[in-house]
Amino acid sequence: MKGSRLVVEGVTLTAGARRLAEDVSLTAERGEVVGLIGPNGSGKSSLLRCVYRILRPDSGTVRVDGADAWTLPVRQVARTLAAVVQDAATDVDLAVREVVAMGRAPHKRLLDGDTADDRRLIASSLAAVDALHLADRPYDRLSGGERQRVLVARALTQQPALLVLDEPTNHLDIRHQLDILGVLRRLPATVLVALHDLNLAAGFCDRLYVLCDGRVVASGPPADVLTPALLQEVYGVDAEVAVHPRTGTPQVTFLPGGGPRPPAAPHPATG
Numbered sequence: 001m002k003g004s005r006l007v008v009e010g011v012t013l014t015a016g017a018r019r020l021a022e023d024v025s026l027t028a029e030r031g032e033v034v035g036l037i038g039p040n041g042s043g044k045s046s047l048l049r050c051v052y053r054i055l056r057p058d059s060g061t062v063r064v065d066g067a068d069a070w071t072l073p074v075r076q077v078a079r080t081l082a083a084v085v086q087d088a089a090t091d092v093d094l095a096v097r098e099v100v101a102m103g104r105a106p107h108k109r110l111l112d113g114d115t116a117d118d119r120r121l122i123a124s125s126l127a128a129v130d131a132l133h134l135a136d137r138p139y140d141r142l143s144g145g146e147r148q149r150v151l152v153a154r155a156l157t158q159q160p161a162l163l164v165l166d167e168p169t170n171h172l173d174i175r176h177q178l179d180i181l182g183v184l185r186r187l188p189a190t191v192l193v194a195l196h197d198l199n200l201a202a203g204f205c206d207r208l209y210v211l212c213d214g215r216v217v218a219s220g221p222p223a224d225v226l227t228p229a230l231l232q233e234v235y236g237v238d239a240e241v242a243v244h245p246r247t248g249t250p251q252v253t254f255l256p257g258g259g260p261r262p263p264a265a266p267h268p269a270t271g
């Protein structure tokens with residue numbers, strides 16, 4: 001099995017006086033797709049930022065194949081780990097192909113040009129996210145979903161052993177959501193991905209970690225984690241969970257809250 005082993009152990013994160021994550025531990029085994037779920041503000045992005053070395057932990061460690069990610073040289077980390085983040089810059093005066101080519105940078109020396117292999121990899125990465133037709137377009141004129149697919153293509157060209165993604169599907173139409181998560185599943189890499197859509201998380205992740213108020217409150221295979229009780233406790237919603245007859249994965253249906261709907265008033269023309 002290809003990919004790196006990620007071990008986050010006892011990580012606590014703060015920003016000023018604010019605690020963003022508290023004593024969080026998680027693992028992602030080689031080749032696993034591990035999902036991070038939880039309500040808004042529960043600490044998912046902060047934890048991912050710690051893994052890809054933007055937010056230094058106050059305590060605890062992030063180990064990639066046994067090495068402390070925070071003490072390794074930046075370039076060495078970039079050869080192993082790629083990140084697709086939510087707050088990526090959009091005012092980039094480059095063609096799509098050039099943005100994707102940046103994924104090769106950790107594997108090259110400063111003035112190395114693109115090789116034929118690089119160009120093939122860039123094209124196949126763009127094709128994998130259905131964005132080859134965008135290759136010559138200016139990146140900053142793309143739609144939100146097109147941009148998101150291009151950033152995934154850039155991460156693919158990096159050929160990472162560990163790929164960390166923060167809500168990679170939030171701008172995508174349903175077909176591209178399914179396509180991108182399918183691509184991630186087939187990668188010869190370990191994937192840690194924050195997702196809001198619980199049915200996508202159930203369908204594509206081997207295991208889930210649930211964050212609430214900066215702490216891990218549940219973890220395990222989707223079928224063990226996504227229970228009505230957990231969804232009520234963490235999200236405060238009523239839900240039914242069934243096993244999908246064809247995929248065998250949990251399928252969550254949310255029930256409208258706020259009690260029964262009052263009967264509609266008669267329409268003036270008919271009532």
Ligand SMILES: Nc1ncnc2c1ncn2[C@@H]1O[C@H](COP(=O)(O)OP(=O)(O)OP(=O)(O)O)[C@@H](O)[C@H]1O
Binds near residue numbers: 038040041
């Ligand atoms: N630099 C910061 N300074 C102060 N507070 C911060 C900072 N970064 C994040 N927070 C706060 O920490 C909490 C966790 O934020 P984070 O972005 O990690 O949550 P999340 O689970 O990714 O949320 P969402 O689902 O909305 O993307 C939030 O309450 C957020 O407002």
